[in-house]
Amino acid sequence: MTNVRDWNCEDVKQWLISNSFEGYADLFCDQHKIDGKALLALEESDLREPPMQIRVLGDVKHLSLAIQILKLENQDKFNVSDPTNGGLKISHRYSKRVHSRPLKHSAYRQDSTSTFSDDDDVIDEEIEKIISRKGCYSRNLDSELFKTALSFVYVFFVFLLTSFVMVVVHDRVPDMHRYPPLPDLFLDNMPVIPWAFEVCELVGSVLFTVWTIILFFHKHRFILMRRMFSLLGTVFLLRCVTMLITSLSVPGVHLHCQGQKYPDMWAKFQRTYEIWSGFGMSLQGVRSCGDYMFSGHTVCITMLNFFITEYTPRRIYMLHTFTWVANIFGIFFILAAHEHYSIDVFIAFYITSRLFLYYHTLANNRSLMLRDMNRRRVWFPLFSYFESKCDGIVPNEFEWPLLWPKSFCSYFERKRKKHLN
Incomplete structure (x- = not known):
């Protein structure tokens, strides 16, 4: 997997398609020329507000979550720790776990019955496991x-x-x-x-x-x-x-x-x-x-x-x-x-x-x-x-x-x- 910062618009389009966001490939790549660096800079407010103005709340949440995962992966690649996670470094295994479960979006999958809160619970469990593997838990837990x-x-x-x-x-x-x-x-x-x-x-x-x-x-x-x-x-x-x-x-x-x-x-x-x-x-x-x-x-x-x-x-x-x-x-x-x-x-x-x-x-x-x-x-x-x-x-x-x-x-x-x- 190449560094996200080096992605061009076509790489971003392929990432959207592979994660079932194909409905927004033209919006991201053809209209707004979003490359890898721009993708990592996106926030949830950018998706909801003009000029992108995605109107489906579930899609905004899922897209924001996927972009946050990419940010964590990119931090791990450059050995940059996230201060909000106490120095946590996230590996690519996190991405494989999350992306292996297809996300459901109401814009182009009308039969979806899952909710974002369900995905959020799963993500919390994944983060707990990753924290354990990455050594953020104390190495010495003696009762003293x-x-x-x-x-x-x-x-x-x-x-x-x-x-x-x-x-x-x-x-x-x-x-x-x-x-x-x-x-x-x-x-x-x-x-x-x-x-x-x-x-x-x-x-x-x-x-x-x-x-x-x-x-x-x-x-x-x-x-x-x-x-x-x-x-x-x-x-x-x-x-x-x-x-x-x-x-x-x-x-x-x-x-x-x-x-x-x-x-x-x-x-x-x-x-x-x-x-x-x-x-x-x-x-x-x-x-x-x-x-x-x-x-x-x-x-x-x-x-x-x-x-x-x-x-x-x-x-x-x-x-x-x-x-x-x-x-x-x-x-x-x-x-x-x-x-x-x-x-x-x-x-x-x-x-x-x-x-x-x-x-x-x-x-x-x-x-x-x-x-x-x-x-x-x-x-x-x-x-x-x-x-x-x-x-x-x-x-x-x-x-x-x-x-x-x-x-x-x-x-x-x-x-x-x-x-x-």
Whole structure:
């Protein structure tokens, strides 16, 4: 197969005909003089808009998909990696697999019953297999139980510190009569819903249950746990700082908060234990004031959402849709209960999502890990230690973790071998 960049118009026409796009051969080659370089430069918008203006949506999608495959092939030929795929290089075997299945187009095959979404699912599976073959998955997937245990100790003490800081800021909460609630665009236009905060915590409990089930079946559960502990610990450590340096007034008059004085340090430690043992949840009888910037409930819900969507297959889109809807509604219920200012929730979501993406971008991309090694050791020392051996994407492989019953073990082993093949 010659280099696509060297194709002339006749080569493009032959490619269209061989892939059942013969209905557009004249449009591409005779009218618009599309050669190889022009073909690789085409985007989906070029197909839909004038002067090409292909009016059949299915044909636009299929053509765009075929052109994207050619782009990936051409990158592989020149050893150019696609940064959006974490340095992935696609081989010509991908093209043979995809092109061996004839595409169906409504413009000249009226009996077609397949949908583009079906092809899209197949492409996702093909990409997963190619990522595995091309070495984008981590070559070292050791559980490293000591590091996981150390990350648990880290988040354990950070949660204790957070609970103590919550006691301190409760003691410093501004007087409601002198410092009324601050103006807030959302809270000023939303009536208080008394039961909303409990619903938010129920949403978080459901997401935590889903994540626990995923961890139970995921083959690399200890790597996932280590990453979650380190990220949660880092975000809540930052939250300790933001809560402590500035005390915001109570966001709603219905909260009836006032500074609480403790007779001695032992009383503070007892209150710290009450908050820590109850996970800071009102469902566990924990009520606190002053811990507003930023929202810990939003952090937990958002972190669970991102971990569930990251470490489950993309084809389980119903689960991903559910977790995102739960994330959005959980944030809404926090605001509806007037337990936090809008800025508390926004900052919590932004910091959590950006830190998650930054962590995983570095962990999944070897070239970035090497380039930013010295800077990362200074600004993100936990990452450098916890991810020192993991040098690529952690595959979403699942197994039955127990030795019994054997039927479950054999089922997951067959699924794993089928995925690798």
